[in-house]
Amino acid sequence: MVSLSVNGKAHDIDVDPDTPLLWVLREQLGLTGTKYGCGIAACGSCTVHVDGEAVRSCAMPVSAMEGKKVVTIEGLAVDGVLHRVQQAWVDLDVPQCGYCQAGMIMAVAALLNATPKPTDAQIDEAITNVCRCGTYPRVRAGIHHAAANA
């Protein structure tokens, strides 16, 4: 049994403690917004927030989440109001297929928490998620747009 908090809700989950957080979110909790892309912490599709930090959930055993606060893409908007990163993504039409974008948005939201007005160099450093559609220019523009709307 593992106890964790996801999007403000406490859960006790009967699962092998080695199971990656990603699969607990998707399969036990039905939160399929967080995506599987590689399973080896190399692509960022599975990025969620753990105590406010961006974490690649595919390589994070759920047992390590004991007592931590997990936020997924489903929990980023508060009371139906989009987070400013989500709003920027809508404003600038950032996603193409959208598959990587939950992870991308979570990574960017964490960046803006730590660095409210990131420079291009800071963005380069922090945002290493893969987007096979190649939305990178729009992602960069979206980050600046969201930062300006803080």
Next chain:
Amino acid sequence: MTYMPQLDRRSFLAGSAAAGFSFGFAIPSSGDALAQGAASGGAAPEVNAWVVIRPDDTVVIRIARSEMGQGTLTGLAQLVAEELECDWSKVTTEFPTPGQNVARNRVWGDFSTGGSRGIRESHDYVRKGGAAARMMLIEATAREWKVPAAECKAENSVITHAPSGRSIRYGQVAAAAAKIEPPKDVKLKDPKDWKIAGKPLKRLDTADKVVGKMVYGIDVKLPGMLSAAILDCPVFGGKLKSFDAAAIQSMKGVRKVVPVDDTAVAVIADTWWQAKTALEKLPVVWDEGANGKVQQADIDKMLAGGLDAEQAFVGNQNGDVKAALAGAARKIEAVYSYPYQHHVTMEPLNATAVYAAERCEVWTSTQNGEAALAAVIAASGLPADKCEVHKTFLGTGFGRRGRSDYVDQAVKIAKQMPGTPIKLLWSREEDMAHGSYHPITQCRLTAGLDDKGNLSALHMRISGQSILAGLFASRLAGGKDPAVFQGLNASGETSLGYSVDNLLIDHAMRNPHVPPGFWRGVNVNQNAIYVECFIDELAHATGQDPLAFRLELMDKHPKNRAVLQAVADRAGWGKPAPAGVHRGIAHFMGFGSYVAAVSEVSLSGDGKLKIHRIVAATDPGHAVNPAQIERQIEGSFVYGLSALIYGECTVKDGRMEQLNFDTYEVMRLREMPKVESIIMPSGGFWGGVGEPTICVAAPSVLNAIFAATGKRFRTFPLKNHGISMA
């Protein structure tokens, strides 16, 4: 305009629910939206196959092609809405199912979504669908008001009759319009009068994507569903000899271990993670066969043999190349090659199937719904009217999802547990081990030049793999694969933009055991590198400006010239670049569009490459949504440059060596150059968008690298030459 994207999923579900499938499953939703959508969608009759208008004026436009990020869904909706004269802010979309298409005599035409054909091959009939619906709405109104239809005007989802001052909303008249006989003579607008099409509108499918609600195949969840992980023989062509199910049977969640055909084994478990974990522990014995001994060097040698082979298929020929080369004042020769590439669709391959003796249904992300349906019919052994495929959005496709191998497997697994829905998901490793690889080729180019440095003869010998031979041998033309010559043909939608007096382009087909497939841009990727880098070599070897040298050969190719000149002008070709920055240029034609690019790069002494800027131009004939075209240009560059810099799949002991992003790197945000796009539709034809521009990224960068260093790279990826991204 401010526009909130509508949800597509609701109406997709509404369509499915309305059709009343026997299993009655619907994919998960966010509660009320589904109920409302289903209720109103179910109540509204369609005006015609393309258009449903609900009483609340919502316009549901049916989209037959798949949406994988390329934006076709929005573009097609724009074309229908343009002719329909509807209020764009009320537009939503839904995917009809392949089964419905079959049942209705293919009223929606082709579902296949590849080759950048989504819009260019359906623009005519979808616009006619919108126009016919508009005419029926007007006719229904005119009959109700007892006035001539010609006196009624439709605009923004409202029909007005000026003489009497009356008006009515589409939602009020849609039910009556549905009963009107469809018009026979449907005229389309002149594109210069477009108000919705041709405009840089935002996508219709964004809202769900930013909140994690968009349902891709991998997200499908059905009541009682189990999950399956699969392992196919890692050696292509190898067989499954045996497996020891007992060894893992007691692992948590494991329900069943099943063979799939005679090549693969799958574990079915409560969750996919359990299935995958158990599969990794399953003892399996393979019969690798002779292919298990094949190494990359063997394949390279096989292809090298083709460069000198007597027999070759001719793709483009004029004059007498042999004689002209023999008599040339100067001869220049170079050999290039391009490695296997993998699609690495962002969403790993998956399909969810439920099979019972009387019915089989599949939910999946597919680029070809009808091919997926055919696979379900074949694998289930059930008649067509007992099978159905529900298309979800795709987490990219790039050509890989045109194949239905994973659908076939899902059905074969589900068949071994009748009545239970089973989601088959390939691990990333399985995906990379069983791709439809971008084919491998080598190319020798031999040029003859006269004493003034004019190109008088060109022989381009391609040796390598044929996609058609691997996938659709029946489409070979007398053994020849015409697709090999993309961008090299004498005429047509993928023709060579140069006139050379003595020309021979031929192909010695060499098919290694690795399965080939269509990969974004297909054969224009390497063909553009071969032609455009070699032309650059010729210009430099004869001391000519690469742009001027090209233009000399392009008198008969005004559209190619126009895009080339456009990028040269915008980039400031011929003017000094910033200090340390060097330019390269390239152009090509693919998928019906003319494209060109100038790249600006710098390269440090220790091999650190920076691509500063790429100026790109495309003439796709008609630009249905310029904002989305810009995004496709940028995205295609990321895809093409990822391959150029990092991409390579190599064979060891008959299997692929690269199995995940750690060994198959792709570009990240920090490597992304600034892209400036020039969209210059010249009208009169319909070219593709998703793929054409991919082919100019690599050669323009390579030519810029030559300008910077004097080094000509002819084998790829660049990482093998000690180049990394700054």
